[in-house]
Amino acid sequence: MIIKPSTALRNEYGAISDMAHEEDVPIYITKNGEGDLVVMSIEAFERREEILRLRAKLAAAEQSRLSGQPAISIEESRGRLEAIYGQKL
DSSP states (O other), X not given: OEEEEHHHHHHOHHHHHHHHHHHOSOEEEEETTEEEEEEOOHHHHHHHHHHHHHHHXXXXXXXXXXXXXXXXXXXXXXXXXXXXXXXXX
């Protein structure tokens, strides 16, 4: 975990930006000794957002399965994909 004071963000922006890209982890910024912000590279943020979207889709699919919603088998799914792409999987 990387923690930096807000003055470092103001005075050392370039170094903190480099660190966010190199370390590829969030950097916690404090203000008056208390947590205030989290800084991360755009790439790390977009990866995190994609993971959250995927988890939400998986949770919704699992909820549908648990509630008894109709589902398709792996074989049916494979057949649909083969029909779409015109090749054996």
